[in-house]
Amino acid sequence: DIVMTQSPDSLAVSLGERATINCKSSQSVLYSSNNKNYLAWYQQKPGQPPKLLIYWASTRESGVPDRFSGSGSGTDFTLTISSLQAEDVAVYYCQQYYSTHPFGQGTRLEIK
Amino acid sequence: QVQLVQSGAEVKKPGSSVKVSCKASGGTFSSYTISWVRQAPGQGLEWMGRIIPILGIANYAQKFQGRVTITADKSTSTAYMELSSLRSEDTAVYYCARGILDYGGNAPFDPWGQGTLVTVSS
Numbered sequence: 542d543i544v545m546t547q548s549p550d551s552l553a554v555s556l557g558e559r560a561t562i563n564c565k566s567s568q569s570v571l572y573s574s575n576n577k578n579y580l581a582w583y584q585q586k587p588g589q590p591p592k593l594l595i596y597w598a599s600t601r602e603s604g605v606p607d608r609f610s611g612s613g614s615g616t617d618f619t620l621t622i623s624s625l626q627a628e629d630v631a632v633y634y635c636q637q638y639y640s641t642h643p644f645g646q647g648t649r650l651e652i653k
Numbered sequence: 654q655v656q657l658v659q660s661g662a663e664v665k666k667p668g669s670s671v672k673v674s675c676k677a678s679g680g681t682f683s684s685y686t687i688s689w690v691r692q693a694p695g696q697g698l699e700w701m702g703r704i705i706p707i708l709g710i711a712n713y714a715q716k717f718q719g720r721v722t723i724t725a726d727k728s729t730s731t732a733y734m735e736l737s738s739l740r741s742e743d744t745a746v747y748y749c750a751r752g753i754l755d756y757g758g759n760a761p762f763d764p765w766g767q768g769t770l771v772t773v774s775s
């Protein structure tokens with residue numbers, strides 16, 4: 542099974558500063574037939590289900606602010622929040638959906 | 654806009670089974686995958702398995718093989734997740750979620766149900 546590993550486990554960033562979360566897959570999630578990376582990012586706030594932010598590694602879901610961006614290919618991916626807002630405090634998860642659908646362990650993002 | 658509404662909280666004894674439902678409304682049901690994801694208290698997300706209702710085919714995470722059964726009733730647009738041989742470690746919030754691509758394409762999840770707390774305690 543593919544294993545997803547995120548880093549760091551927790552992160553404290555000042556308001557208005559950049560936040561970067563990394564995700565590494567134990568196998569490539571790039572599907573050669575369509576050249577798509579089967580990688581998604583979710584945001585989860587306390588007491589709520591996860592919210593889809595980004596899929597195909599870099600496609601922003603409708604309604605997601607453009608300060609959120611995704612990058613990477615193959616086995617290494619990054620979620621970037623360009624200018625942290627108070628409402629971005631949450632736990633962030635990556636997920637591969639190439640075969641089964643495992644999640645990373647999560648990264649807790651806080652305000653410094 | 655499709656919505657997924659799950660059944661209410663459950664308290665179960667160790668060794669018993671639980672069946673959680675997930676009813677879709679406001680959109681197409683049969684041609685999209687429905688996955689089940691659980692989250693133990695204070696822990697991360699764990700994918701359990703999925704079903705494609707139009708095909709009736711389910712596949713499961715290796716960890717849950719033999720203990721979980723996911724089914725779907727197209728006539729009522731409802732998916733079910735049954736977990737057997739419950740133990741205390743199965744205490745968690747269980748979510749259903751729909752894939753964003755139809756016809757069984759491997760896809761991320763949106764929307765999600767509101768979650769169902771299952772507590773396993775003697």
